[in-house]
Amino acid sequence: MVAGSEACSFCHQEIYQSYEKTVMARASGAAGDGLITGEFDDKTSGVRYRVYTQEGRVWMSYERAGGLKGQKELLFFVGSGKKGRTYLFSDEGYLFEAPINWYSQERRWNMTPAYIDAPEIPMNLPSYSSCLNCHTSGLQPRVPGTRNKFAGKPFLHSGITCERCHGEGEAHLADGKGSIVNPAKLTAERRDSVCMECHFEGTVAVTQPGRRVYQFRPGDTLSDYVHYFVLIKTQTEESKALSQFEALSMSLCKEKSGEKMWCGSCHDPHMEPSEAEKVTYYRGKCLNCHGRAFGEKHHPDKPDCRQCHMPDLPSRDVAHTQSTDHRILRNPRAPQLTTRMANLSLKIFPVDQAARVTTRDLALAWFELAQRGVEGAEHKAEEYLSKALQESPNDPQLLSSLGFMEQKRGHEKEARELYEKSLQLRPRSNTVATNLGVLEAKRGDLRDAVMLWQRAFARVPYRSVIGMDLAMAFCAAGQREQARQYVQRVLEFNPDDGQARKMMANLDGKSGRCGP
Numbered sequence: 293m294v295a296g297s298e299a300c301s302f303c304h305q306e307i308y309q310s311y312e313k314t315v316m317a318r319a320s321g322a323a324g325d326g327l328i329t330g331e332f333d334d335k336t337s338g339v340r341y342r343v344y345t346q347e348g349r350v351w352m353s354y355e356r357a358g359g360l361k362g363q364k365e366l367l368f369f370v371g372s373g374k375k376g377r378t379y380l381f382s383d384e385g386y387l388f389e390a391p392i393n394w395y396s397q398e399r400r401w402n403m404t405p406a407y408i409d410a411p412e413i414p415m416n417l418p419s420y421s422s423c424l425n426c427h428t429s430g431l432q433p434r435v436p437g438t439r440n441k442f443a444g445k446p447f448l449h450s451g452i453t454c455e456r457c458h459g460e461g462e463a464h465l466a467d468g469k470g471s472i473v474n475p476a477k478l479t480a481e482r483r484d485s486v487c488m489e490c491h492f493e494g495t496v497a498v499t500q501p502g503r504r505v506y507q508f509r510p511g512d513t514l515s516d517y518v519h520y521f522v523l524i525k526t527q528t529e530e531s532k533a534l535s536q537f538e539a540l541s542m543s544l545c546k547e548k549s550g551e552k553m554w555c556g557s558c559h560d561p562h563m564e565p566s567e568a569e570k571v572t573y574y575r576g577k578c579l580n581c582h583g584r585a586f587g588e589k590h591h592p593d594k595p596d597c598r599q600c601h602m603p604d605l606p607s608r609d610v611a612h613t614q615s616t617d618h619r620i621l622r623n624p625r626a627p628q629l630t631t632r633m634a635n636l637s638l639k640i641f642p643v644d645q646a647a648r649v650t651t652r653d654l655a656l657a658w659f660e661l662a663q664r665g666v667e668g669a670e671h672k673a674e675e676y677l678s679k680a681l682q683e684s685p686n687d688p689q690l691l692s693s694l695g696f697m698e699q700k701r702g703h704e705k706e707a708r709e710l711y712e713k714s715l716q717l718r719p720r721s722n723t724v725a726t727n728l729g730v731l732e733a734k735r736g737d738l739r740d741a742v743m744l745w746q747r748a749f750a751r752v753p754y755r756s757v758i759g760m761d762l763a764m765a766f767c768a769a770g771q772r773e774q775a776r777q778y779v780q781r782v783l784e785f786n787p788d789d790g791q792a793r794k795m796m797a798n799l800d801g802k803s804g805r806c807g808p
Contacts, residue, residue: 296429296449299465310563311454315372320427321450323350323366323379328394330401337411337788341392343379343401352379352390354413362787364415366390368450370427375615378404380419383785386441386754387419413788416754419446425506426490429453437720437751457486457561459510473510480551484537484642485514487555492537494520494641496660498653501687515645521638521657523666538641539618546620549581557581571596652690655680659693673697688718696727704731722748726758738765749778754785756792763795767806772799775806 297317301308311317327350331342342353343366353363364381371377375397379390391414393404407414418440424431430448435441455461463470475486489508499505503517522538537555540546546553558577565573578597579587594600600623602616638657640646655676661669677694684690695710711728715721729744742765749758759782767775776799782792798805 295453295455295461295465297451297453300454300461303468307562311561314561314564315374316452316561318372319451320368320370320424320447323369324348325369325450326373327369332392332401334403336403336409337413339413339788341401343392350379352381352392354391356788360413360788364390368446370419370423383754384441385435385443386438386785387424387446388415388440388754389417389419391415391417412790414786415788416756416786418754421504421506427451429456431506437722439752452490457510475510476556478511480554481515481642481644482511482513483556484554485512486510488514488520488537491555492520492535492641494535494538495523495638496521496657498656498660501652515648519645519649519653519657520641521653522641523661524637524639534618536618540620541642543618543620544622545581553581570598574598651676651680651683652687655690656693659697662697670697686713686717688714688721688724691717692721692724692727695724699727699731704734707731720751722752722755722758726755726761729761733761733765738769741765749781753781756782756786756789760791760795763792764806767795767799775799 297308297311324345327343327345329344331340331344333340337356339354339356339360344351344353350366351363352366353361355361364383366379366381368380369377370380373394373396376393376395378393380387381390382388389404391404391407391410392401394401402408403410404414404417420439421431421434424447428447428450429452432442432444432446432448435443457473457475459471459473461470461472464472475483477483478486485508489505497505498519498521500517500519505514505518508514508517534542540553540555549557557580558574572595575587575595575597582590591600598616601620602618604615605617638654640649640653655673658669658673658676662673673693674697677690677697681687681690681694691710691714695707695714698704698710699707708728708731711724711731715724715728718724725744725748729741729748732738732744733741742762745758745762745765749755749762753759759778763775763778763782765775766772766778776796779792779796779799782789783796786792795806
């Protein structure tokens, strides 16, 4: 990608001006844009947070009675502000999410959703490419061996630019005649891929070997990069947190319209109707299919089709789900029937891509669900991992996944062999190195364990657990100063880590204890 939306404005001024007001165009930006400063006390952790500006820069400070005190410069935000905004800061090139969010509907600052009840400040929350990809444009490659470290600015353009949906425009900008992608003219699969990239998550996503979702370009087929699965355990019409694309696929409108209906049937990505215009605008979209005569007979006194058939959902605090019910149910308020199925199953999404599913896909999907604690998933993960490794014995992700399951069951010899082979194939895997180090330490080979942890910790110094393992190892060996250095490194990235603070107190004191 070489250009932002501004480059298109010379020929498409009207579209550019309307698009700049949309939530997609405002999906990210500099921290100071539209900032509302403020402060609050988090009762759970006892920390007072403050967001303020000073000399043109945005800062978040934190302070707790007893000495904890510090600040971070906030560089970027992600989120249009319709529901809220998350702010990002950088530490030694590693990009992190701030522990506090701005909640637009409540008009207040508060802890980020996953840490509402956290007793400590979570200061080492990585901002991953999977998040940045859907909120920014021109995402830059990460430093090898890391998931959130960038050599410079992590992305070239704020928000979603024209090129994100229309493809790279260098040739088109040169003379106005070069090719450019019009999603509406693509095949249904390639057209829908443009929207699905950010408006569909599924239950679990399996990246295809050698591919990354952020490499997708308009005109490509998204399934070449990632396979999405939906977990089927109940059939229900109850409102639930779904991404827009999945919800639309469940609607009778989509079922009867087939490939003809897509996101662009109701939404113009270049503009958003004002609040005063929405009732008329969306009713017009409904009548495009149902006909004007239907509109004259069907509740002519209630022109807002959305109010009955696409009501607001209660999941407003869920950042990546639909705000209105895109299932377009005939009667959302009628009593709902729930039918429970005896067995769990996974289906590929969209369902017409079922032929592309591999054993590897199913193995990694079930393994992910097993990690989330889904009942019954562990057995299926083991079954498919064994089959997949017979087909692809040198797949590092399959090897490490089965290795983790073996480790969890106490089969340390088998786990060690799988980890070692995986690490040979993918030497920069920090998770595998960390887990293998744990196994080496358990069998008394502390030297190899330390070497594995040191390599991983050098690449991901914000991973507190690795630093603490190193500190304990050096302390147990009587090398207290080296142990202290690792604890200090942990606290540099995560200053409110309780275990690290306790261990530092012990190392600074005369107790001689290693543990926190």
